[in-house]
Amino acid sequence: MVTFPGQLPGLRGTTNSNSPVFSAIDLQRRSQELLSYSISDNTRKLYDTALNVFKAVCFNIFRKAYYHEEKCPPHSHELVNFVSYLSYKQFSPNTIKSYISGLYFCKLHNVHDSTQSFLLRKVLVGLTRKNPRADDRKPLTLDILSSILRLLPTICKSPYESALFSVIFTTAFFGYFRMGELVQNSVHDPGHAIQARDVIYLEHNNTVPIFLRHSKTDQNIHIVGPKRIWIIGLSIIKHAFCYARTSSYGANLELARHNATIFWQGKGGMRLEEIYPKVRRLLKVEDAPHILVIHCGGNNIPMDKGAKSADLRFRLKAVLKKLTALLPSTILIWSQILPRLH
Incomplete structure (x- = not known):
């Protein structure tokens, strides 16, 4: 028999006089x-x-x-x-x-x-x-899917069954779903198939978000809370936000299923030296983000007379170094400066 003491050394907890006894x-x-x-x-x-x-x-x-x-x-x-x-x-x-x-x-x-x-x-x-064997499985193309959907009414028992299979095949094709994510293992075993509560219809943008509660590639479920993403930059970011807000993706770019929210901060004419002060001001009213995406520097071109492109790289590295010290737990993502014709 093995007896555990009321409080194990180095572990938190209240002492229990009735120490449990476990057998091998x-x-x-x-x-x-x-x-x-x-x-x-x-x-x-x-x-x-x-x-x-x-x-x-x-x-x-x-x-x-x-x-x-x-x-x-x-x-x-x-x-x-x-x-x-x-x-x-x-x-x-x-x-x-x-x-x-x-x-x-x-x-x-x-x-x-x-x-x-x-x-x-x-x-x-x-x-x-x-015994080498080549994989003779063929990819499911859009033409094959269309042919299957046309044949379903002739082989299914009812219009309901035909519609059911049409929805399953179409969703699996365009959503890159595994069949185990859409179909139950049996009548009494749902497995990892999505349920009615995982599918909602958004009338304002005519979309149907589907929430997956299980991932084959991430079975440890690395979810530690809501993720905050900041996107900061010049006017391109402002225009991107306006477009995303009115699109079918929404301002969060459909990242709500990953428990993430996007905070857009675009300003026309923003220059590289304005990034660090901008982030410091935001930190006074917002929590530090998990991810910070920066698209800036285009307005620093053309540079001052006599300046070289290396000077811009050094200034960029200096800004990123200061941001790393200010946000040690944040992932910094730099978006490439877009080329200009003139």
Whole structure:
């Protein structure tokens, strides 16, 4: 049994006289629970499939033919023979590799990982070279999408079903959605599919923002609060704000789904030396931004008589250096000065 004291050294908290007592089994269960959260549901399903196939092939067929002893984890040479067996059965290299990756999960059960042996890795490389397969999947073009939409009324059971699939296919195509983001896993398992509360209609600009609550490329959900973005510069910034405000994107450029807001500050005729004082004045009434975008310097051209382009670069670096010291936690983005014909 393991006893935790009421207050652990170096940790905050009130002292508890009734110290909880945990057994090794309790701690192992909690560790397995935490490990289960480290992989996605689809990855877990892949691992389960790999283990089931390995057991079905090795324990029921392969090991009966060659081995009399069952043990876990399997030895590396057994995995090599397993790969060879699947190769004879015309399994694709990608399928075989996914099964081996599933067996790698044995490492999380505190056993030796035999899937990383040098011999097995070389056999998998040879398998890929011996059976090269080009990806024959074709991209979905706008013409193909149009053809699918025209055929839906003839193959769907009802107008509602036809409209449903039309919306799904069109949204996936133009929004670059994964199907798992639009379609539930089953009737009782919504998975990561968007829900009714995640879709709203904005009548003022005739748009439909869709909020994704899950990202396959950012499963740790790095959201720490609202992001503030400042865009400061000359008249181009002012005109850009006026255009964005009346466009379908809105003044926030549809960044609300990323929990971000944009604060536009454009001034006609602004010069490079006005940037730093402008930022200092804004900090008196606003919190420091997470991101500061600057587009300025065009009005500093043409330069004073006798000045060189290097002088403008030095002045620019000096301004950025002062801003870095003033805003140490802010990401500074410099927008290139637009070229001029005269």
